[in-house]
Amino acid sequence: MAASTPAIHTVDLSKRFGKTVALAGLTMTVPRGEIFGFLGPNGAGKTTSVKLLLGLLRPTSGEAWLLGERIGDLNTRRRIGYLPELFRYQGWLDAREVLALHCELAPLPRSTWKDEIRAALDTVGLSDRADDRVSTFSKGMQQRLGLAAALLGKPELVFLDEPTSALDPIGRHDVREIIRGLSARGTAVFLNSHLLSEVEQVCDRVAVVDHGRVIASGTMDELLSGTAVRVRVSGLDKQARGKLAGFGPLDDEGDHLTFTKLDIERVPELVSTIVALGGRIYEVAPRHQTLEDRFLQLLHEEA
């Protein structure tokens, strides 16, 4: 299939488990080479979406294509890499053997295994532990190993489901670099995450999913066009805070109130209202919306 087809295309993809709707009509397109962030709170349907696309779950309705072929096509899986959220590898094998196993299942020509494995281990920083049993690895190292397995064979599309959940800040930085490297060589990356700063730093486009529905999607610029205002304040009781609802969605962190979408022109009005309610203001800081602001705003609007 020509590389002009999108990496992922879904139409009304839905999944129910009994009466529970895990995914309700997902329609989206991820072009080749794009880093696509799939955001949502726990239980929103992110992992279900990935499993549906990979054929590990059967959709209740709807259709989807990966790299131009219908989901479930065995040959297409040769061109796909996957790091599951629940990552676990054979503890009784060493890292090199786990990767050789994945080379065998991929399947890659045996003559390429050595170079593929060396490159993947180098990329994730596990070269010095290549011959150690996986059972001796920390969770972070196992996640790196999973990432290495997902990179084998230079896939055209990589699914990363919470790829940094077990990693320290250095590991997270490394993963961001790996993701950028994948995109630079034309690999599309589907990044499932609830770590918003991570998504904000690497993704070209994002979709926010909640209760199985996409509630917003677009490029970062499209999504983060608004302004947020953070106020440090004291002397406002719960009732007084309730009277600030007219200023839009509010992230209440005690002394810090963040109005996640508020036009900068309304800041003087906000300040005078807080003062009138008996609040004492120490700091008012308008800023461009972060992904977290936007995410909280969207979930607030959904609620």
Add this chain to the structure above:
Amino acid sequence: MPPILVFARLTVQEASRRRLLLALLVLTLLVVGFSGWGFHKITTVTRTDGSVLPPDQVTLITSQLLIVVTFMYSGVLALSAAVVAGPLISSEVESGLLLSMLARPVRRSEVVIGKWLGLAVLVTIYAAGSAFLELTAVNIATGYLPPHPIELVLFVAAEGLTLLSLGLVLSTRLSGITGGVIALVAWLMAWIAGVVGDIGAGLQNQALQNVGTISHLLLPTDGLWRGAVYSLEPAAMITLFRAAGSAGRSASANPFFEANGPPLTYVGWVVGWIVVVLALTIYSFRRREI
């Protein structure tokens, strides 16, 4: 290497790396050593007049004792097959181990058949290896060799294959512990149902006889065990029991005696049973959402 063989190799490799094979080998060598010593003692038993037992009597006692020892081996094999097969798929689904492998161009049928094949190789090797060691020890200790050693290995291995097939099909839907326990209880129930059937034959009670027949069809482990017993019995022993007349009837309620080997049609039934259960396993695993 085709995916089926990759999964078969992985299963064998896991048993080896987790030292299951080593543990079974050491335990088997211990049993062979102790039982060999015990069998040797039969040849040194003296009667009240101080003479040793005649060869015919040594053969008779040895063959009876060997059946009991073989029952232990078949029990170990059945237990191991059930315990290993019970969590073979379920634990890998629950832990996430299968996720990244199933996202490769691999059919679920290949996973099932590969795992079954790997375990089948282990079961067969254990049945053949333990039989070879035990029969060699008995032969050295007493000079006795049962009449059908190859059939013995085949029947004991088939019993293990039957139970591993049952464990594997349960493993596609139930947790490892539940599947393993069900397989074990089913094995014991089938054995008891076989004894009930024999009692029915002795009492000429059709209903009780049906219990044995139906259990032999539903789970053929006891039917296969009877085949193993038959292949261990010297002709003299069968003649002796048959000659016992009415006493022979009561002997038929003895789970350690079998007057007739299983017919070829029953062997065909067992092969069909395993194929059907394997097909069910594939169907169940393909329908399972992971």
